[in-house]
Amino acid sequence: MSVPVQDPLIDSGHEPEPAEGARAIESKSPTQLAMERFRKDRKSMVALGVVIFYFIAAISAPILVHFNVLDPLTPHQDLLDVNTLPAGKWWGISWEHPLGVEPGVGRDVLSRVWLGITYSLVVSLTASVIAVALGVTLGIISGYSGGWTDAIIGRGIDLTLAFPVTLLLLAGSSVGTYFLTSKVGLPAGPITQGTFVILVLGFFGWTGTARLIRGQVLSLREREFVDAARLFGASRLRIWFRELLPNLWAPVLVTFTLYMPAFISAEAALAYLNVSVKPPTPTLGNVLNDAVQYAGSDFLYFFAPAFLIALIVVSFNLLGDGMRDALDPKADR
Incomplete structure (x- = not known):
């Protein structure tokens, strides 16, 4: 008869120590894995740094204007020559005006560009939030409901895509701003003009966004957790926003980062068409629009807003690509 051999480590209540050279295996969540992949992408990290700097500049500009550190509205006619161009060899650059002064009026270029970042950010950020919120909501409803609901939302998408948005902005600018001032009660000026563009x-x-989310929901609605929610009697609203929406945050986040540069570019284009926020309130778009006529005589005045718009758009696009690759491990990197 064999006698069982007792392990002194187990009997004493102590776990055996790992062998020499062995390392403990640490499990990582999908979010931790995505963050690790994102941190390894140098271009995305640089783009993230630029985007963070952009937000810091946008937030700090109104504060600096309030304390008179930035002065985007005061003209400096004494710094212009007889041709109303900045006097001196370097476009009026000095310690007081690091980017020179504006031709024709003499306002500080750095102050106008810096404050212009704030207005461009408000327009693009708010419009992106509205577009993503509408797209996600209608995409979830369309993909989950199917049938006539899906068909109606699909035809609404087709109609919206076929609508000439630029013509609407050009033709309806005066009517839209009049409605916002007289009926809604917004004050006339940059707030009303910006609100119209945002809407x-x-x-x-x-x-x-609606088409992207609809495609994702078509596969998610067949999963077991959705069937379990139905069996427990969950309402449609709970299934939409408590069961499906948390599983869609990755495409929503990527889509949002790609909407931002698109709307920044759109604001600049609309300013060129004299539809967006109008001077003297600065945005990157209307500062660039005003600087086009001085591109030959005052290159720095033209280069500063153009470079900022290009840098911001490229950074947001690189950030969105990096986030998409990090959140989708099956993507071809």
Whole structure:
């Protein structure tokens, strides 16, 4: 008869020590894995740094204007020559005006560009939030419900895509701003002009998100956790926003980062058409629009807003690509 051999480590209540050279295996969540993949992408990290700097500059500009550190509205006619161009060899650059002064009026270029970042950010950020919120909501409803609901939302997407948004902005600018001032009660000026652009961009920019989310929901609605929620009697609203939406945050986040540069570019284009926020309130778009006529005589005045717009757009696009690759491990990197 064999006698069982007792392990002194187990009997004493102590776990055996790992062998020499062995390392403990640490499990990582999908979020931790995505963050690790994102941190390894140098271009995305540089783009993230630029985007963070952009937000810091946008937030700090109104504060600096309030304390008179930035002065985007005061003209300096004494710094202009007889041709109303900045006097001196380097476009009026000095310690007081690091980027020179504006031709024709003499306002500080750095102050106008810096504050212009704030207004461009407000327009693009708010329009992106509206577009993503509409697209996600309608995409979830369309993909989960199917049938007539899906068909109606699909035809609405087709109609929205076929609508000439630029013509609407050009033709309806005066009517839209009049409605916002007389009926809604907004004060006339940059707030009303910016609100009109935000509403048009937001309410006509949701279609791409809706189609993307609909495709994701078509596969998610067949999963076991959705069937379990139905069996427990969960309402449609709970299934939409408590069961499906948390599983869609990755495409929503990537889509949002790609909407931002698109709307920044759109604001600049609309400023060129004299539809967006109008001077003297600065945005990157209307500063660039005003600087086009001085591109030959005052290159720095033209280069500063153009470079900032290009840098911001490229950074947001690289950030969105990096986030998409990090959140989708099956993507071809």
